[in-house]
Amino acid sequence: MTHLHMAILLPFLLAAACRLLQKLLSRVHAGWLIIPAPALLFIYFVTRIPSVQEGHAISGRIPWIPSLGIDFTVYLDGLSLLFALLISGIGTLVVLYSIYYLDKRKELVGLFYIYLLLFMGAMLGVVLSDNMIVLYAFWELTSISSFLLIAFWHNREKSRYGALKSMVITVFGGLAMLAGFVLLYVMTGTFSIRAIIGDLSAIMGDGLFAPAMLLILLGAFTKSAQFPFHIWLPDAMEAPTPVSAYLHSATMVKAGLYLVARLSPVFSGDALWFWSVSLAGMVTLIYGSYRAMKQTDLKAMLAYSTISQLGLMMSLLGLGSASAFYSVGSQSLLYTAATMAAVFHLINHAVFKGALFMVVGIVDHETGTRDIRRLGGLMSFMPLTFSIALIGSFSMAGLPPFNGFLSKEMFFTAVLNITGMDKLNMESFAILFPVAAWIASIFTFVYSMLLLFRTFLGRKQPDKLDRKPREAPVGMLLPPIALAVLAILFGLFPNLLSYSIIEPAMAAIHPGQLVPGEHFVVTISHWHGWTTEIFMTIGVVLAGTILYKLHARLSAIREPLWTRRLTLNRTYDEGLRLLDTGSRRLTNRYMTGSIRHYLIYIFVFLIAAIGWTIFRTVDLAALHLADFAPMSLFEAVSMIVLILSVIAVPFASSRMIAIILTGTAGYMVTLFFVIFRAPDLALTQIIVETVSVTLFLLCFNHLPELKREAAALRFKLSNLLIAVGVGAAMTLLALIASSERSFESISHFFLESSYKLAGGKNVVNVILVDFRGFDTMLEILVLGIAAFGICALIRLQPGTSDKQALPANEQDNGRGKRSRTSNLAVRSNDVILKTIAKAAIVIILLFSLYMLNTGHNNPGGGFIGALMAAAALILLAMAYGRRTLRKVIPIDYRVLTALGLSVAILTGIGSFLFDAPFLSHTFGYFDIPLLGTTELATAMLFDLGVYMTVVGMTMTIILTIGRDK
Amino acid sequence: MELYMSLAIGVLFTVGVYLILSKSLLRIILGTSLMTHGIHLLLLTMSRLKRGAPPLLGEEAEAYGDPLPQALILTSIVISFGVTSLYLILAYKAYRKLGTDNMELLRGEEDE
Known part of the structure; x- marks a missing residue:
């Protein structure tokens, strides 16, 4: 248990305690109780920066399922630290923001923070776990908490739809990823990512390499909303805005990027990896930015913008993997510039996009709408919000002096570098990268400006708003202001980050590209001279401005009909519907009821x-039929009787005959138990058969006549x-x-050790109470459940309400008349029966106790003794009526059942006192006056428990049935 | 003996299964009891019949019968008693509530 483990567990613990804390301090907004957690975590991770910077990764291990190679291993290197800082840092700001965003009188804030903490813990788990199975578990937990948060306003149809969609798509990807992890395990024999990176020889050239890679990429692409799996992200915007800012822009959607970066050392250097990652990223970048321009809802615009920016970072990670095609040297280092850009942009995107989401949340909160067609001129109402929005969108558009400008320049550098690559036929394709990047940047510029100017400048339209807009409260403004300040700070002093965070993260992504002891050189500056990049940026601004001017006219052009019809969303909806009806039809075909x-x-x-x-x-x-035992005439006759009575059952014309025939078969089976040297079985069967016939006859009146x-x-x-x-x-x-025997029986073990180990001579009984005592305990538990189930069924009066179903005791105490009608209450007038019963009952009861006592060495035992005692009690009830039985033996049989179970369980637990496993037995021989030398064994105590349970349950069943009218 | 015992087991199973597949609840219950008998005899037959004394070490015999199937069967007898009782109660409660013991009519709602 290291500090890192505790860091992951802290949010979970707090989530568990959240409800309690809220009860204790009900006057405080739950957010104030929660906020110390992410803040503390952030401080903790900040203090880890120096040691990680020096290359000392922190790790710890808790064994979980060591036999399967699954341990809860945590590992903090540069890459994990970067994400951990984002999760805890943005988390703190988002919680602060949400305190003002969610009204504690109107919303279920307690639930909100439980989900949010679950997510925080799970996300920390994802980025800190080294074991792939543990990582997968946390990964799915982020999907689940995201589902819960999107559906936070679950009475809205669209929220539920969006939540389900995100769940279906990300969990689908997660399962694919799990399959990929398993394939990696098959190849390497370990689930540890570090171990796999440490020895890549096992997977190089393996046939499973490509499938494993593609499956894992599927997980990363669905999570990070890459085309065509992006469709869940716009619908996820139904979540409360703090959630969108946190999960669906700053952290969770970057888990896919994390995974790609984390596994880069494993897969980079493979052409398939390079192409799939960089192309998926590029396509997503262009598509996302194009669609963002088309949106009128501010949040939808931000959602598509997030998709496109995720694509940008994904493609940068792909381009960065090009360095692995070269041996360590200046050329390989050239391509790592892409990775540097990716890491830097990861931070920048979280900063400016977080701020923008919060701004949109403020606008929504204060005006009641997010539709840019209804907004405009808000600058004069909310100047502070406008300033934040200005910084955020200029940064997003890539304008100086903000941080987004720097990472965009680095992005251009990376795509220009790639044109110089002389492998993978890049000479002919490479030029596409800068062109695509440039076009996407224009789109990005346009939607950034739309977002800013349509909302805050232009004509005021107060008549279209539900309420009069005003500036947001300070608490709501503080978090976006903090982020805006960071956007400027990182823009002006980017080298604050370069060696503290970016370099260690790069070292984690490219461990093979460094000579041990060396560092990547990370210097970021505003001015490089008149380079191609700066001309590209100027081009972006010029072209973007023209496009912005034309935008109003362009958006009037409707898209062709087929593109509107054939959307990915439609495919998803229809596919889901088909799957649903199809599987229902298939199931109904064989699940007929x-x-x-x-x-x-x-x-x-x-x-x-x-x-x-x-x-x-x-x-x-x-x-070998010849080896069989011989058969005597007596046995032959018994068998014929058995077979005949069995065959006659289906032909029986009345219930009575059918029951008697079945009983005959039962008694014949008893006879065979005697013949086959099984005295315990014979004893048990004969009593059970008798009690069963009683039971059948009791139910007799209630069952319908047997029809042909x-x-x-x-x-x-x-x-x-x-x-x-x-x-x-x-x-x-x-x-x-x-x-024939294909293998030796294990029975001789029981025969040999029954007396030696357990001190009992009746091997069957010893097996039941000692060797397999646990089975027997569960068995009597089942019996107890059956008895109580029957009780419940009988009390459940059909067609009446609960009030009328009085407890059974009350019913017959109060009304003797009623109970007289029931079967067992009718007093027998048979004098002979009464007289014989009187003697027989005492003898049977005494004998049953003898059976219980002697069972360890001779035929008998708890089961047999108990059934015998029950038979005696039933006889008593039959001869003298149930009321007499109650008077003579005032026991509640349900209590007896429970007591018996407790005795058995306590006997088992007792062995813990002697440091022995559950249900260990011991025995000894003692001199007891009158009885002489007697064996006492704890197993007999256990058998007593069995005895009590079986008596209790049999009598409960018989008596409740007898009482029912 | 084992040969004839096997045949008897076959008959017990045949009739048991036949009854279980019928529509009447009472027949189904009787069928399960017959099948239980079949299973008990099957377990016993598997370990060979009439080989040695009962598994009571007090007998001091040369050889003892196999105690393992006997322990299994003893458990099964008691459990099947509990199960049969539960079946019976379910059957007659269902009959009283719904007025039929025909399984085909007890299939539940169409749109469940």
Whole structure:
């Protein structure tokens, strides 16, 4: 557990405590309780800068699933630090902003901050994890928290739509990425990114290299909204503006960039990587900036602008990977300039875009609209906001002296550098890069100006607004002002960042491009002389101004019909709808709701599986039938009775006969247990059979008369066919299993160690209470659940409300008359039964206790003893009525069930006191007066628990059924 | 003996499955009990029949029967008793509430 682990966990812990804190300090806006977390984290990460700068990465490891190579490993190098600073720094400002943006009287602010903290923790997890599986888990958690935040106003249809869309697309990409990670694991045998980077020989030339790369890129492209996966981002703007500023512009959408940068050392140097990353980025850059010009909603404009800027950074990372095609030297360093631009722009974009989002939030908050057709002339109402917007959009447009100008110049340098590349046939294509970059920059210039001037300059249109615009409160202005100041500061003194943050991040992206001990040279300055870049910028401003002037007229030209029809959004919507109806149709085809159909699937599969296995592996002619045990006449007769009674069941004409026939089969099975040397089974079966028949007869009145199956012959024949198939398969299975042994049985272990280890001579009982005691405990738990389930079912009076379903005790205490009608309450007039019962009950009860006690060494045990006791109690109830039973033995059987379970569980827990695993047993021999030397074992205590549970549950079942009218 | 036992198991399964596939709830319950018997005998037959004394070490026999299937079956007997009771109650409660024990009519709502 290092500080880094705690840094990741802090937001999660705070999220868990958020509700409690809010309760305690309900008068304070929840945001004030939250804000110390990101602020503290930011300070912590700032203090880490010096050590990371010197190349000392911080790491720590907590084993999680070591057997699978999954550890919670954290690692802080330059790249992680850059992102961690963004997450915590922008996070602090966004939380501050949101305190004024969200009214605590109107909104569920507590929930908002829980989601936001979840996101913060998850995002820190993404950028600090070294283990790919852990990274993936955090990655999906960011998708989930983003989903929750977009749908924060969940009563809006569009919010839900946007949330679902972002979830579907990013989780789809996330799963692809997971597959890519697994492929990397297959190739390298490790999930650690550092370990993979440390030894690239394992993946070079592997056939899985390209699939792994493409799958991981799919994850990165969907997350970072690259074309054509960008469609979720504009719809994500339904989220509250602080969320858009934080997740959908500054941090989460950059996770894809992070992933590409993080894995650059693994994949760069491959032509496919270079082309896919840089081209996807370029296409997204142009497309996004073009669409941004077309928007009338300020937030939509910012969304497309974010898409385009993400494309810009993506393509820079791609261009930067060109350096890996060259050995270490001046030419490879030339291309790392692109990476430098990417890292620098990452910071700049977060700064100016964050400020702009906050400005748009203020405009929306103060005027009630974000539509530039309704806005205008706001400068005089909100001068401070206007100043911030001016700095933000000039920076975005790439004008001096703001930070965006510098990174845009560096971007031009990078695309111009690439024209000098002499590999990958770049001589013929390279010129496309600067051209595309230049065009995209013009578009960027135009929408930046639109955003600024349409909102703040021009004609005032107060009549189109819902309320009178005024300046925002100070708290809301402070965060964007801070960002605007940063935009100027980084513009004027860019070298504040160069060696503290940019250089370490570059070192993490290009570890192979440095001679050990050396640093990248990072100097950023405003003036380089009359270079190509400066002429490009002048061109951008000129062309952009013309386009801006023409914009009003150009936007009047409607797009052709087919492009409006054939949009990506339509494809997504239709695809989703088709998938939905298609899968529903497919499912409905076999999920018919008829249990018979489901059973048929199961049985047919069973026949097929057993049949196929037997056909493939067993030679039926070679079965050792001769080795079988002989059969006596008595056994033959018993078997014939069994078979006949079973076959007769389907033909039974009344319920009674069917039940008696089934009972006969049960007693015959008991007989076979005796013949096959299984005394415990025989004892259990005979009592269960008796109790079951009682149960059947109790329910008798309530069940409908058995009608002849009035079904079509086809129905019956198909049933018969399946039934015979299952029967035949089982016969074969029994024959094969009993005639050959493919491996030695484990039974001799129990026979040998039953007495030695557990001190019991009844091996079956010892297995139940000692060797496999845990199974037995769960079994009695199931029985307890069944008993309580039956209780609940009986009390649930059909058609009546809960009030009438009085607790059973009240019901019969109050009204003796009513309970007289129930089965067990009718007093028997049979004197003979009463007399015999009196004696028998005492004997049976005593015998059941004997069974419980002797079970460890002789036939018997908890189950048998309990069933026997229950049988005695049922006899009592039958002979003297249930009220007498209650009077003689005043026990609540449900309590007894619960007590029995507790005894069993406590016996198990008791072994913890002796540092032994759950349910360890011990035994010893003691001299007890009257009884002589007696064995006492904890297993017997456990058996007592079983005894109590089984008595309790049997009596609960019988009595509740008997009580029901 | 194992051969005939296998046949008996086959019959138990055949009738059990046939009843389970029918429409009446009571038949289905009886079918599950018959199938349970079949499974118990199957487990017992798998470990060979009549080989040695009951697995009680007090007997001091040369060889003992296999205790493992017996332990499994004992668990199963008690569990299936609990399950059968639950089935019965469900069946008659469903019958009283809905007035039918025909499974084809108990398929739930169309638009569920």
